[in-house]
Amino acid sequence: MWDPAVYHRFGNERSRPFFDLLARVDADEPRAVADLGCGSGELTATLAARWPGARVTGLDSSPEMIGKARSLDAPVEYAVADLRDWRPAADTDVVVTNAALQWVPGHRELIRRWAAALPPGARFAMQVPGNFDAPSHRALRDIARGEQYRAAIGEIVREAPVDDASGYAALLTDAGAAVDAWETTYVHLLPEAGREHPVLRWMEGTALRPVRAALDDTRWACLRTELGARLAAEYPARNGFVAFPFRRIFVVATIA
Ligand SMILES: C[S@@+](CC[C@H](N)C(=O)[O-])C[C@H]1O[C@@H](n2cnc3c(N)ncnc32)[C@H](O)[C@@H]1O
Numbered sequence: 001m002w003d004p005a006v007y008h009r010f011g012n013e014r015s016r017p018f019f020d021l022l023a024r025v026d027a028d029e030p031r032a033v034a035d036l037g038c039g040s041g042e043l044t045a046t047l048a049a050r051w052p053g054a055r056v057t058g059l060d061s062s063p064e065m066i067g068k069a070r071s072l073d074a075p076v077e078y079a080v081a082d083l084r085d086w087r088p089a090a091d092t093d094v095v096v097t098n099a100a101l102q103w104v105p106g107h108r109e110l111i112r113r114w115a116a117a118l119p120p121g122a123r124f125a126m127q128v129p130g131n132f133d134a135p136s137h138r139a140l141r142d143i144a145r146g147e148q149y150r151a152a153i154g155e156i157v158r159e160a161p162v163d164d165a166s167g168y169a170a171l172l173t174d175a176g177a178a179v180d181a182w183e184t185t186y187v188h189l190l191p192e193a194g195r196e197h198p199v200l201r202w203m204e205g206t207a208l209r210p211v212r213a214a215l216d217d218t219r220w221a222c223l224r225t226e227l228g229a230r231l232a233a234e235y236p237a238r239n240g241f242v243a244f245p246f247r248r249i250f251v252v253a254t255i256a
Helices: 004-022 042-050 063-070 107-117 135-144 165-174 198-204 209-214 217-234
Strands: 032-036 055-060 077-080 092-098 123-129 178-191 241-254
Touching: 004 042, 004 063, 004 092, 004 123, 004 178, 004 198, 004 241, 032 042, 042 055, 042 092, 055 063, 063 077, 107 123, 107 165, 135 198, 135 217, 165 178, 165 241, 178 198, 198 217, 198 241, 209 217
Parallel strands: 032 055, 032 092, 055 077, 092 123
Antiparallel strands: 123 241, 178 241
């Protein structure tokens, strides 16, 4: 289950890639704009502000996230839906999907299908994290392989579920699109906050969410302690902050 409050612990750091992505989308007056995996809707609302003439929709499979999004009262139609079932309308001129496709096995096939169905000139803009080989994720994978966790979370803690930017660029140029693809490593300076390691608090908002759901309270507490110790060794604090490098993958495609 997604928890909007935990996800928003590091709101500025999490929203910056969205704005860096959208800065490369040069659509002028799109008729319809879709945000797939829109989360709690604050970022979708900025799409409605940028393109006031567009019909903006946001969909997310989490009722908690969509509940929060609707409470914003922005001019956006929000829906609880699985993005795997989404089909572009004939007037969908912009599709945005930020930090969502890494959760969707088979998303490469979806991208191919959307690229084939979008109207000529439409923009498809995506961002996914590319940090699955970072020390944080390697530590989680090591721990998940341990005897006491393997059965419950061995399958949940995944090897990289995404391609690099070149992989998505190839997929979309194969579909005839003009592609702008890049990668950025942000160095987030996370403030120390009490006894809890800030990277652990970050991971609780995303990668650890399915892990928490699969473990009982005792094993979850053990895993947090073990992972916290590993993270403290990998990401030491300096001057009150922990430097947390975070690679992200961006693609903006213009459909032929
Ligand atoms: C990390 S959050 C990103 C939210 C938002 N796009 C942002 O940038 O803040 C990932 C979102 O993807 C949604 N999600 C994951 N799998 C999905 C699916 N199959 N269909 C729709 N939404 C999905 C989750 O519910 C979650 O809200």
